[in-house]
Amino acid sequence: GAVVSQHPSWVICKSGTSVKIECRSLDFQATTMFWYRQFPKQSLMLMATSNEGSKATYEQGVEKDKFLINHASLTLSTLTVTSAHPEDSSFYICSARDEELRNQPQHFGDGTRLSIL
Amino acid sequence: AQSVTQLDSHVSVSEGTPVLLRCNYSSSYSPSLFWYVQHPNKGLQLLLKYTSAATLVKGINGFEAEFKKSETSFHLTKPSAHMSDAAEYFCVVGSNYQLIWGAGTKLIIKP
Numbered sequence: 001g002a003v004v005s006q007h008p009s010w011v012i013c014k015s016g017t018s019v020k021i022e023c024r025s026l027d028f029q030a031t032t033m034f035w036y037r038q039f040p041k042q043s044l045m046l047m048a049t050s051n052e053g054s055k056a057t058y059e060q061g062v063e064k065d066k067f068l069i070n071h072a073s074l075t076l077s078t079l080t081v082t083s084a085h086p087e088d089s090s091f092y093i094c095s096a097r098d099e100e101l102r103n104q105p106q107h108f109g110d111g112t113r114l115s116i117l
Numbered sequence: 118a119q120s121v122t123q124l125d126s127h128v129s130v131s132e133g134t135p136v137l138l139r140c141n142y143s144s145s146y147s148p149s150l151f152w153y154v155q156h157p158n159k160g161l162q163l164l165l166k167y168t169s170a171a172t173l174v175k176g177i178n179g180f181e182a183e184f185k186k187s188e189t190s191f192h193l194t195k196p197s198a199h200m201s202d203a204a205e206y207f208c209v210v211g212s213n214y215q216l217i218w219g220a221g222t223k224l225i226i227k228p
Contacts, residue, residue, distance in 0.1 A: 006160070043207060043218040044161075093160055105151060106216065110160035 006109030023094030029074040030096035038091040050077040121210045123219035136195040140208030150191045151209040
């Protein structure tokens with residue numbers, strides 16, 4: 001089945017650090033990937049839709065200069081949290097669609113737990 | 118516009134007893150509906166999906182859900198709970214591009 005790999009799974013760093021999270025589709029090509037944020041005991045919130053070869057589409061209220069998204073290839077999208085602060089601590093999850101299987105839903109990575117000290 | 122409401126934030130059942138997780142949706146057109154499961158500190162796994170075919174959808178791990186248009190419901194059930202079913206469950210409405218997530222229901226399994 002379709003596998004999405006997300007790395008790293010856990011990050012702890014100091015305030016002011018920039019953190020990069022990678023999302024890879026391992027056995028399929030993904031023109032579109034999605035980045036979600038999940039606060040403790042809450043549901044997922046879509047942050048942005050990542051489009052290969054073009055700019056990401058950000059949801060209302062999400063700072064695009066804060067959360068930089070790059071989708072340079074059909075199998076890799078990256079989310080960089082720039083100058084992270086404690087309020088950016090959260091669980092970040094990516095997903096991807098297999099463009100050849102149009103009836104299949106999004107496939108999710110295992111998430112990245114980001115803790116900013 | 119689409120929306121989804123999970124009626125219970127927590128459900129607690131004893132191991133071996135039936136599970137019912139309730140979900141109501143709102144959609145101006147025929148929706149696609151999903152149930153996802155999330156184990157602690159893990160990503161999301163698709164349990165099952167409804168896309169206007171059979172109204173009773175069978176998923177993985179013995180779960181199933183029934184689409185009832187008249188009640189705008191898509192409740193998730195399992196005949197007999199197992200300890201490994203303890204997790205957070207999300208009801209989702211939308212398309213393969215845009216997903217609207219419910220708030221989640223935490224399923225607690227008592228030994």
